Structure formats: structure tokens, C-alpha cells
Amino acid sequence: MPVALPRAGMAVDSTLLNTMRVAKETVVAIEYTLKDDQGNIIDASGDRGPMEYLHGAQNIIPGLEQGIDGLVAGDTKNVLVPPQLGYGEYSEKLIQLVPLTAFGANTPQVGMRFHAETNLGMRVLTIKKIEGEEVTLDGNHELAGKTLHFDIKVVSVRAAEPTELAHGHPHQSGGCCGVGGCGSGEASGGGCCSTEEGSEGGCCSTEEPAAQKQGGCGSGGCGCS
Ligand SMILES: [Zn+2]
Numbered sequence: 527m528p529v530a531l532p533r534a535g536m537a538v539d540s541t542l543l544n545t546m547r548v549a550k551e552t553v554v555a556i557e558y559t560l561k562d563d564q565g566n567i568i569d570a571s572g573d574r575g576p577m578e579y580l581h582g583a584q585n586i587i588p589g590l591e592q593g594i595d596g597l598v599a600g601d602t603k604n605v606l607v608p609p610q611l612g613y614g615e616y617s618e619k620l621i622q623l624v625p626l627t628a629f630g631a632n633t634p635q636v637g638m639r640f641h642a643e644t645n646l647g648m649r650v651l652t653i654k655k656i657e658g659e660e661v662t663l664d665g666n667h668e669l670a671g672k673t674l675h676f677d678i679k680v681v682s683v684r685a686a687e688p689t690e691l692a693h694g695h696p697h698q699s700g701g702c703c704g705v706g707g708c709g710s711g712e713a714s715g716g717g718c719c720s721t722e723e724g725s726e727g728g729c730c731s732t733e734e735p736a737a738q739k740q741g742g743c744g745s746g747g748c749g750c751s
Contacts, residue, residue: 527706529547540600541715542613544617545598545599546598546599546683546684546685547596547597547598547683548581548594548595548596548598548680548683549578549582549595549596550581550582551581551582551685551686551688551691552580552581552592552683552685553578553579553581553683553684553685553690553696553720554578554579554581554680554682554683554689554715555576555577555680555681555682556571556577556579556582556678556679556680556681557575557576557577557670557679557681558570558571558572558577558652558676558677558678558679559571559572559676560675560676561674561675561677561678562634562672562673562674562691563672563673563723565675568674568731574741576681576682577738578696579693579695579738580690580695581594581595581692582688582695584694585694585695585696585738586738587607587610587611587612587613587674587738588611588676589605589606589607589608589612590605590612590676592611592720593605593606593607593676594678594680595661596629597675597680597683598680598683599681599682599683600678600679600680600697601680602677602678602679602680603677603678604675604676604677604678605675605676605678606673606674606675606676606725607673607674607675607676608673609670609672609673611664611667612669612672612673613667613670613674613685613745614666614667614670614671615668615670615671616670616671620649620661620664620666621654621663621664621666622662622663622665623660623661623666624660624663625659625660625661626656626658626659626660626661627659629661630691633702634653634656635653636653636654636655636656637652637653638652638653638708639651639653642735644665646665649665649726650665650667650670651663651664651665652664652665653718654668658709658728662680662711681720684729695702699731715723723733736737
């Protein structure tokens with residue numbers, strides 16, 4: 527579940543009238559709907575409100591970032607993102623078998639997802655199958671191999687603050703983990719911290735916006751503790 531609704535409009539009103547173009551070192555807020563090839567809605571900013579990100583800082587998948595480049599507030603666009611510019615091709619190499627005993631006292635269940643350190647870095651692993659004493663883990667992103675169809679609307683574009691550039695992500699109402707950030711329930715999609723998952727795997731709630739790059743929060747995330 528999203529931790530809290532962002533304060534829609536907060537950072538938006540004062541910038542609606544400008545014509546700053548989306549470029550490196552701008553903070554962009556977008557509304558989006560993401561569909562698959564069949565037109566099924568996979569994710570949408572909807573009730574979460576606009577998603578803010580720092581352009582050029584790999585906060586979001588490359589294909590979407592490229593599609594937004596150069597737009598101004600108010601623009602709408604359909605952005606088609608092939609797998610190689612999205613969540614990658616589906617790779618059999620990311621399937622691995624581990625013994626049931628690796629879970630210790632925990633009871634693994636098919637469909638469970640968790641963060642784990644792998645030889646490809648921190649990834650989200652999904653339990654695909656449990657057979658006898660063997661558990662099949664899948665390190666592919668759930669959207670790997672999929673062509674993504676984004677309908678986006680640029681809500682606002684503003685110059686990034688120096689601290690945002692330093693951290694590699696946007697700050698909202700008082701900062702990253704300061705007032706309005708971590709713990710106060712104000713972290714939005716694209717934000718830093720959630721109260722739910724502070725330990726392993728970093729800052730984000732488990733339900734990350736699909737437009738956001740996997741690991742964007744944990745790895746590039748709020749190093750501002
Ligand atoms: Zn920060």
C-alpha cells in the first residue's frame with residue numbers, strides 16, 4: 527500500500543505557469559497510466575497523485591525518461607518503452623534454486639517477494655515454486671520482457687535544489703528525511719522512506735510505482751540519515 531497520499535498540488539501551483547523544459551537537473555512531476563500490450567492497466571499514479579522524480583538521475587526507467595525529455599508542464603504524451611529501455615529482457619539466468627532450509631524459521635510461500643543481495647546486486651526476488659525441499663526464486667522484475675505503454679502528463683517542471691542534486695532524488699516539503707519525509711507518513715511514491723520497511727532493502731514501501739526504477743530508492747535513495 528502507498529504509505530500516504532502525497533500532498534497533491536503542493537509543489538505544483540507556483541510552477542504551473544512557467545515553461546521550463548524537462549532536462550537534466552530538473553524535478554519533474556508526472557501523472558501516468560501504464561498499460562501492457564493488451565491494454566491492461568498495470569499501474570497508474572491515480573490516487574497517489576503525481577510522481578516526482580529528478581530528471582537525468584536514473585530515478586525512473588530510461589525509456590520513460592527519454593520520452594519525457596524536452597516536454598513542458600501541461601504536455602501529454604504516449605511513451606512506448608521496449609523491454610531493453612524498461613525492466614530488461616526476461617532472463618533465465620535470474621532463476622535459481624535454493625534449499626528450503628535457507629529460509630530458516632520463515633515459511634516461504636509462492637508469490638512472496640523479498641529483497642536479497644545477489645551477484646547482480648540487491649534485487650527483489652519472487653518465490654516461483656516450492657517443490658519438496660527446493661525453492662525456485664526468480665530475480666526478474668515482474669515487468670521484465672514487457673513492452674510498456676505509458677500515457678503521461680507533465681504536471682510540473684522546476685529546477686532541482688542543490689541538495690536534491692547531491693542526493694540524486696527530489697525532496698518534498700521540508701526535505702528527504704526531514705519534516706514531511708520519513709516517518710511522518712508524508713513520503714509519497716518516489717519519496718524516500720516508509721515506516722514499514724526501514725531495514726533491509728532500503729527505504730521504499732514494497733509497492734513501488736512501476737514507473738520507478740527498481741532499486742531507485744534503496745540504492746540511489748535517501749542517504750540522508
Ligand atoms: Zn535526500
